[in-house]
Amino acid sequence: MSKDTVRDKIVEAAKKRFSHFGYGKTTMAEIATDCGMSPGNLYRFFPGKLDIAEAIASEDYEAHLAQARKIALAPGKDARDRLRDLLFAELRRTYHKLEKDPRVLEMATQIGHERPQFINWMLANERTILVELMEEAEKRGEMIPPGDKEEIAEMIQSATMKFRYPQLWSKLSLAKLERELDGVLNLMFQGLCPHAGAAREETRKASHAVA
Amino acid sequence: MSKDTVRDKIVEAAKKRFSHFGYGKTTMAEIATDCGMSPGNLYRFFPGKLDIAEAIASEDYEAHLAQARKIALAPGKDARDRLRDLLFAELRRTYHKLEKDPRVLEMATQIGHERPQFINWMLANERTILVELMEEAEKRGEMIPPGDKEEIAEMIQSATMKFRYPQLWSKLSLAKLERELDGVLNLMFQGLCPHAGAAREETRKASHAVA
DNA sequence: TTTGTAAATAATCAACAAAGTATTCAGTCT
DNA sequence: AGACTGAATACTTTGTTGATTATTTACAAA
Numbered sequence: 001m002s003k004d005t006v007r008d009k010i011v012e013a014a015k016k017r018f019s020h021f022g023y024g025k026t027t028m029a030e031i032a033t034d035c036g037m038s039p040g041n042l043y044r045f046f047p048g049k050l051d052i053a054e055a056i057a058s059e060d061y062e063a064h065l066a067q068a069r070k071i072a073l074a075p076g077k078d079a080r081d082r083l084r085d086l087l088f089a090e091l092r093r094t095y096h097k098l099e100k101d102p103r104v105l106e107m108a109t110q111i112g113h114e115r116p117q118f119i120n121w122m123l124a125n126e127r128t129i130l131v132e133l134m135e136e137a138e139k140r141g142e143m144i145p146p147g148d149k150e151e152i153a154e155m156i157q158s159a160t161m162k163f164r165y166p167q168l169w170s171k172l173s174l175a176k177l178e179r180e181l182d183g184v185l186n187l188m189f190q191g192l193c194p195h196a197g198a199a200r201e202e203t204r205k206a207s208h209a210v211a
Numbered sequence: 212m213s214k215d216t217v218r219d220k221i222v223e224a225a226k227k228r229f230s231h232f233g234y235g236k237t238t239m240a241e242i243a244t245d246c247g248m249s250p251g252n253l254y255r256f257f258p259g260k261l262d263i264a265e266a267i268a269s270e271d272y273e274a275h276l277a278q279a280r281k282i283a284l285a286p287g288k289d290a291r292d293r294l295r296d297l298l299f300a301e302l303r304r305t306y307h308k309l310e311k312d313p314r315v316l317e318m319a320t321q322i323g324h325e326r327p328q329f330i331n332w333m334l335a336n337e338r339t340i341l342v343e344l345m346e347e348a349e350k351r352g353e354m355i356p357p358g359d360k361e362e363i364a365e366m367i368q369s370a371t372m373k374f375r376y377p378q379l380w381s382k383l384s385l386a387k388l389e390r391e392l393d394g395v396l397n398l399m400f401q402g403l404c405p406h407a408g409a410a411r412e413e414t415r416k417a418s419h420a421v422a
Numbered sequence: 423t424t425t426g427t428a429a430a431t432a433a434t435c436a437a438c439a440a441a442g443t444a445t446t447c448a449g450t451c452t
Numbered sequence: 453a454g455a456c457t458g459a460a461t462a463c464t465t466t467g468t469t470g471a472t473t474a475t476t477t478a479c480a481a482a
Contacts (some may be wrong), residue, residue: 006455024465028444038457040446049444080403145403155394159370169380183366188403192291192356217425238473249427251476260474 007045009035011059014052022103023053023110053107054118064093065125072133079137079144083156084185086133090126091163091181095174098167109168127153159184218256220246222270225263233314234264234321264318265329275304276336283344290348290355294367295396297344301337302374302392306385309378320379338364370395 013034017026028049032039046052071086098105111118130153137144145152162170163181170177224245228237239260243250257263282297309316322329341364348355356363373381374392381388 027442039444040458041456043445044455145398145401151394152398155391155398158373158391159395159398161373162369180366180369183362184370187356187363187366187370187399190356192399239475240473248425250474251428252426254475255425 006035010042010045010052011055015056018053018056018107019101019103023107050110050114054111054115057107057111057118061122061125065129068126069129069132072129073136079133079142080189082133082137083130086129087160087163087181087185088178091166091177092174094164095166095177098165099174105167108165112165112168123157127157130156156188159188217246221253221256221263222266226267229264229267229318230312230314234318261321261325265322265326268318268322268329272333276340279337280340280343283340284347290344290353291400293344293348294341295393297340298371298374298392298396299389302377302388303385305375306377306388309376310385316378319376323376323379334368338368341367367399370399 010031014026014031017031017034020026028042029039031052032042035042042052046055068086068089071089072082074082074085077085098108127150131149134144134149134152157164160181163177163184166172166174166177172180221242225237225242228242228245231237239253240250242263243253246253253263257266279297279300282300283293285293285296288296309319338361342360345355345360345363368375371392374388374395377383377385377388383391
């Protein structure tokens with residue numbers, strides 16, 4: 001995985017320290033000695049400490065993105081189910097990641113606070129996937145909503161904001177969050193649009209069981 | 212307005228101080244002398260300082276609730292428009308209230324942080340209004356979504372969470388927030404639910420694929 | 423008994439010094 | 453020149469102290 005370059009060695013060392021002792025409790029000096037170099041040299045590869053954390057986070061995030069894209073384009077499911085699977089996967093992933101250890105949460109809040117641009121980058125990536133999902137649906141001849149796809153993706157993100165960084169504002173259990181996300185999706189699919197009717201209910205349950 | 216009881220005198224004095232100097236910068240002693248009494252006596256009427264702030268907030272909030280209810284039940288508009296008006300009114304109200312002076316924001320964050328129950332009370336009140344809106348729609352013979360109304364109200368709140376305490380997490384302009392709220396409402400009303408006829412056909416395809 | 427006081431307590435805050443740490447840079451080594 | 457060092461700098465955190473201030477309580481007045 002690691003390309004054996006100096007930069008990667010730094011990232012690896014930092015990853016170990018951060019996950020062991022937390023972001024705040026590891027010093028640049030420690031990372032440096034772990035790499036057999038002086039603190040100053042780290043700055044030839046990263047502008048600052050937080051950028052090392054960002055590199056770790058984005059490395060992890062890229063892997064997640066690939067998986068998310070797979071879910072969004074999965075064959076054998078209609079757009080509705082793919083969207084549902086995608087959002088559920090993201091909810092579960094972040095929930096478990098932040099639940100497991102407070103060290104990850106510490107890094108996440110740190111980055112979220114000082115690097116809003118990083119968050120925006122992640123959101124933009126996810127919007128891209130949503131757009132791809134819709135384009136794929138179009139290609140397959142499925143029904144898709146009218147209008148600018150990029151904008152629709154933005155609105156989907158707005159409506160599901162609550163489920164994207166769960167424990168950063170709500171302290172709800174995963175079960176409760178899943179129930180709510182399910183409800184919000186139903187709202188978007190059929191809830192306030194009475195004509196579509198009760199026929200959907202059955203398929204929703206079926207696809208959910210599979211996911 | 213004030214019922215001229217001691218309790219109300221305290222609230223009035225505190226309101227002046229808080230809005231003048233902020234919550235943090237006014238002391239219980241000051242409020243007490245403004246009322247011509249000793250600090251200790253305040254505690255015969257309120258459990259603590261924050262409870263005075265809560266009293267002020269809830270007094271203000273009750274007025275807002277009445278207005279919100281009027282919007283939710285306004286004659287001459289269908290349920291869709293009433294819901295839109297309601298959510299826009301809440302967005303604008305809180306936005307302007309928090310934008311205007313940092314002292315209100317200070318109190319809001321303070322209460323929100325230490326008294327989650329108060330926030331829950333407000334959310335519950337708003338859900339009640341949403342339910343009333345739907346019941347009114349039913350009474351008028353308008354189309355309303357199927358299912359438990361209380362639950363639907365909860366889901367509407369989930370989907371519009373982002374717009375309820377705007378500047379507590381997003382730092383978006385009011386214009387942007389309004390644009391997004393509009394988009395989310397469109398999503399819920401029609402966006403991901405193409406025509407009824409098409410929806411039926413899509414259902415057929417989906418169940419085929421899943422099986 | 424009810425309404426209040428004011429002194430006592432405890433919790434929080436502000437100021438400031440002391441450490442500790444991120445970041446920089448002048449200079450060394452290859 | 454390019455890679456790196458380690459001491460110097462500047463920023464941030466931590467710890468401490470004294471003051472402020474919220475809250476309690478023992479007592480007094482009506």
